[in-house]
Amino acid sequence: MKRRLLLASTLLAASAALAQGSPRPLKIVVPFGAGTSTDIVGRILADALGRQLGVAAIVENKPGAGGSIGSEQVARANDGQTLLMGTVGTHAINPSLYKRLSYQPLRDFVPLGFVGATPTLLVVPASSPWKRVADLGAATGNVNFASAGNGTSGHLAGELLNVRLAKSFMHVPYRDGAQAMTELMAGNVQFMFYHPAAVLPQVRAGKLRALGASGAKRSAAAPDVPTLMEQGVKDFDLVAWFMLYAPSSMPAAQRDRLREATRQVLAQPEVREKLAQQGIEHAEMNTDQLDAFARTEIAKWGEAVRRSGAQID
Numbered sequence: 001m002k003r004r005l006l007l008a009s010t011l012l013a014a015s016a017a018l019a020q021g022s023p024r025p026l027k028i029v030v031p032f033g034a035g036t037s038t039d040i041v042g043r044i045l046a047d048a049l050g051r052q053l054g055v056a057a058i059v060e061n062k063p064g065a066g067g068s069i070g071s072e073q074v075a076r077a078n079d080g081q082t083l084l085m086g087t088v089g090t091h092a093i094n095p096s097l098y099k100r101l102s103y104q105p106l107r108d109f110v111p112l113g114f115v116g117a118t119p120t121l122l123v124v125p126a127s128s129p130w131k132r133v134a135d136l137g138a139a140t141g142n143v144n145f146a147s148a149g150n151g152t153s154g155h156l157a158g159e160l161l162n163v164r165l166a167k168s169f170m171h172v173p174y175r176d177g178a179q180a181m182t183e184l185m186a187g188n189v190q191f192m193f194y195h196p197a198a199v200l201p202q203v204r205a206g207k208l209r210a211l212g213a214s215g216a217k218r219s220a221a222a223p224d225v226p227t228l229m230e231q232g233v234k235d236f237d238l239v240a241w242f243m244l245y246a247p248s249s250m251p252a253a254q255r256d257r258l259r260e261a262t263r264q265v266l267a268q269p270e271v272r273e274k275l276a277q278q279g280i281e282h283a284e285m286n287t288d289q290l291d292a293f294a295r296t297e298i299a300k301w302g303e304a305v306r307r308s309g310a311q312i313d
Contacts (some may be wrong), residue, residue: 025056028244030085031070033063033176036219037195037278041115041242044274048265049258059085066151066312068102075108080254083111088153088297091243096302097151098312105298109245110255111290113262116280117241119215119223120157120193121200126186127150133212133231136191137165143196144170146184146192148177151310153240153278156301157193157214159308164233184208195240196221215239221279238266238304241297242280243290273275 050057062070067090074084147155174180
């Protein structure tokens with residue numbers, strides 16, 4: 001009996017020592033639901049970073065309040081292993097959209113790497129008579145546009161289109177992008193701006209038609225779709241983007257280690273190909289460029305929020 005007890009205690013001690021010596025898992029918080037573009041990007045990075053660092057890497061979906069709930073969780077994390085899959089929404093739109101935001105992007109986060117950006121596509125039902133943006137601009141009567149919710153990039157793109165075309169298209173927010181697309185294809189709304197990865201399968205299936213891309217240049221995922229600016233809409237350059245962030249409280253040595261790992265991962269051709277399949281184009285930025293980019297985006301989207309009149313308590 002004593003021998004069995006001694007053996008059991010030895011095995012328990014060995015297991016505890018092994019557990020203590022094992023590297024802690026890396027956690028990437030995705031502040032939106034499973035299956036969203038942000039979730040897909042987060043899982044691509046988690047898989048690649050886990051292999052690069054030789055640790056387990058998990059994704060935790062923490063949706064709600066336009067990404068604010070998950071972002072706040074990471075801002076307060078102090079375990080040195082929790083990161084945020086941030087977006088244009090969490091770090092450029094929300095500061096102006098929410099009256100009382102529970103975090104400050106520039107104060108509470110440090111960027112580890114710019115993952116990439118994608119223009120949204122302006123799409124209409126295949127049955128729509130509109131073939132180009134000018135046709136939409138000449139439309140009369142009630143025209144409604146859908147979005148994945150108040151304050152999303154699709155909502156603000158629609159409001160900016162109102163400004164640029166001197167129109168008053170009515171915004172109809174939905175629970176998420178999938179529901180908005182379903183309503184669009186049913187003809188219950190007339191257009192929407194949304195990510196290429198989501199709308200292109202429906203375009204190819206003949207259910208939607210793409211009229212234009214929202215960025216300064218065409219989407220690599222849809223090179224045959226001209227930009228709105230190519231079609232005469234002035235100063236229309238809104239793109240959705242993704243950035244991997246660490247909380248600013250993370251020790252510098254760990255932050256630098258993760259930044260270098262992120263740089264190496266984003267340089268891998270297979271990772272870039274997976275991102276390209278989602279319509280996301282990578283661009284390398286150094287620390288100074290990241291800081292300038294963040295401040296420019298906050299100012300640009302802040303103006304779009306103010307023009308839209310959207311605000312959330």
